[in-house]
Amino acid sequence: MTTFSLLVCDDSAMARKQLLRALPPEWPVEISQAAHGAEALERIREGGIDLLLLDLTMPVLDGYGVLAALREEGLECRVVVVSGDVQDEAVRRVTELGALAFLKKPADPMLVRETLQRLGLFSGTATATPAISSNEPTVNFRDAFREVINVSMGRAAALLARVLGVFVQLPLPNVNILEVGELHMALADAQSDERLTAVCQGYIGGGIAGEALLIFHDSEVESMARLLRRDAACASSMEMLLDMASVLIGACLSGIAEQINIKFSQGHPQILGQHAPIDELIRLNQQRWQKTLAVEFSYSIEGHEIHFDLMLLFTEDSVPLLTQKLAYLMG
CATH class of the missing domain: 3.40.1550.10 (CheC-like)
Incomplete structure (x- = not known):
């Protein structure tokens, strides 16, 4: 069975840790991490990323820049934005750029689960042993x-x-x-x-x-x-x-x-x-x-x-x- 591949992109180790813990524990998914938008784009260009969980406010390249680049380069990758910028206009802009959903920080496990199910990315039942392959980052x-x-x-x-x-x-x-x-x-x-x-x-x-x-x-x-x-x-x-x-x-x-x-x-x-x-x-x-x-x-x-x-x-x-x-x- 092909493992679903997830990329978590956020410059904050704390935010990545919170998001990893908010994912359904029974979800068989392979996880990788990126600390800014440019790093995420390079990983997506290599292929094999099914879903990107994307922060907006980051150094080097922000979330808006990532969404724009994905569209401009025709890269196939579904995106859910997870951000502390909860302005109505921020939600409108990322939706216009192709994001499938918007979750506010800190990510709520129930909302994460419901969003993944609504988008058809998680069935709600485990079909295999979870294949999470990403270590939680150390946070100071x-x-x-x-x-x-x-x-x-x-x-x-x-x-x-x-x-x-x-x-x-x-x-x-x-x-x-x-x-x-x-x-x-x-x-x-x-x-x-x-x-x-x-x-x-x-x-x-x-x-x-x-x-x-x-x-x-x-x-x-x-x-x-x-x-x-x-x-x-x-x-x-x-x-x-x-x-x-x-x-x-x-x-x-x-x-x-x-x-x-x-x-x-x-x-x-x-x-x-x-x-x-x-x-x-x-x-x-x-x-x-x-x-x-x-x-x-x-x-x-x-x-x-x-x-x-x-x-x-x-x-x-x-x-x-x-x-x-x-x-x-x-x-």
């Missing part, structure tokens, strides 16, 4: 936490997309433990004369605490106000930034809390530095930030000259507790 803290953040920021982007009626482009999140000086460097991607406004919101739950920092470039505030159909006058723009911060930070923290099974209490968002250079923001807050576990990523809005940076700054003593919470995902 950084990769596990990065994937939790990836899923959370995807949910936040989907909410923002609905509120603004736009498509939000998602980056790869960057997870680092930084000293305050290194945090300065991470934030200083803007030019030295760039004027910034930052909104800060504290959070705590299950012994894990930190602050979320949402940084807006002043030159783009007027464009955001137009999207929200608001006057960009100072008082109105500050209210708008606080509203956007509340939506984004709240959705992101909610996504993290759900995945690691805790509940965060959030403080009120505050304007941290109004029309101030980044040097001044760091100087005013370096005592409370000290050494921190920093997660940084930038949202950009397609078709508009708008982007803003979101950083989650976890206190140093939160790291052991986060590690414990992630242990069941890494195990």
Whole structure:
């Protein structure tokens, strides 16, 4: 009997591990893995891949690029997208490019089973001894936490997309433990004369605490106000930034809390530095930030000259507790 061949493509070892565990255990399938889209395409070009489980946000070549290349080159391979980017527009685009289905991360075993059955890829009964031939990847803290953040920021982007009626482009999140000086460097991607406004919101739950920092470039505030159909006058723009911060930070923290099974209490968002250079923001807050576990990523809005940076700054003593919470995902 010919064995069904499956390729799992995701840059996150954590995501690949979760997906492998979500597959029906009795499914007789041979599994291989790829860490980015270009690697997956090379494997498909060699032939013999029946189904590709494909992430969207990846380095080298993203999922959209893989789907476009499959169509352009006429490569025969069925594709199911498994992504943290759950925007309605993302689902529409991958469907238009030929994906057979879309599953949100982290993959739910029942939904995976139902999708495979609906597509006629799995009968629901084992006809042979399962032939799974792929080792689960080893996952470290950084990769596990990065994937939790990836899923959370995807949910936040989907909410923002609905509120603004736009498509939000998602980056790869960057997870680092930084000293305050290194945090300065991470934030200083803007030019030295760039004027910034930052909104800060504290959070705590299950012994894990930190602050979320949402940084807006002043030159783009007027464009955001137009999207929200608001006057960009100072008082109105500050209210708008606080509203956007509340939506984004709240959705992101909610996504993290759900995945690691805790509940965060959030403080009120505050304007941290109004029309101030980044040097001044760091100087005013370096005592409370000290050494921190920093997660940084930038949202950009397609078709508009708008982007803003979101950083989650976890206190140093939160790291052991986060590690414990992630242990069941890494195990």
